[in-house]
Amino acid sequence: MERVVITEGPEETMRLGEELAGELKEGDVVALVGELGTGKTTLVKGIALGLFVREPVISPSFLLARTYHGRVPLHHLDAYRISHVSELREVGLDEFLPPEEGITAVEWADRVEELIPPGSLWIELEHLSGDRRKLTLRRY
Numbered sequence: 001m002e003r004v005v006i007t008e009g010p011e012e013t014m015r016l017g018e019e020l021a022g023e024l025k026e027g028d029v030v031a032l033v034g035e036l037g038t039g040k041t042t043l044v045k046g047i048a049l050g051l052f053v054r055e056p057v058i059s060p061s062f063l064l065a066r067t068y069h070g071r072v073p074l075h076h077l078d079a080y081r082i083s084h085v086s087e088l089r090e091v092g093l094d095e096f097l098p099p100e101e102g103i104t105a106v107e108w109a110d111r112v113e114e115l116i117p118p119g120s121l122w123i124e125l126e127h128l129s130g131d132r133r134k135l136t137l138r139r140y
């Protein structure tokens with residue numbers, strides 16, 4: 001089953017994330033795929049909002065991973081700098097795939113596809129034009 005959502009601006013993408021947060025369960029992985037600037041981090045900000053995280057969510061690019069504390073922990077991973085899945089394993093981040101506690105959101109998930117557990121929520125983000133983004137959601 002597939003769901004397609006078109007958003008007209010960052011607020012709408014955040015709103016979608018907030019809505020998704022209500023449907024996520026502990027142990028879930030949200031796998032985000034899309035070019036730079038398509039709204040992956042913005043969507044995670046919305047998920048954080050929906051999980052009642054109070055800290056500001058920043059792009060984890062330089063740190064690879066951050067954990068935020070909300071209704072449940074939210075682990076935010078970014079595979080942008082990963083050139084091989086073994087690097088993620090070396091730094092121990094595969095422990096969040098899937099997480100024992102809380103929810104994991106992974107940006108650039110296609111780069112570490114073999115580490116993404118079956119049954120994850122895959123979200124593909126595309127830049128249409130201006131502030132319009134197309135988000136395709138599928139669980140597999």
Ligand SMILES: Nc1ncnc2c1ncn2[C@@H]1O[C@H](COP(=O)(O)OP(=O)(O)O)[C@@H](O)[C@H]1O
Pocket residue numbers: 007008009010011012013034035036037038039040041042043059107130131132133
């Ligand atoms: N519909 C939209 N959804 C999400 N972000 C949007 C949208 N329209 C414009 N933007 C802007 O695009 C940028 C997306 O950045 P970010 O979420 O960091 O993307 P990514 O993590 O995919 O690189 C932000 O500057 C945001 O304000």
Ligand SMILES: [Mg+2]
Pocket residue numbers: 040041059107
């Ligand atoms: Mg990002």
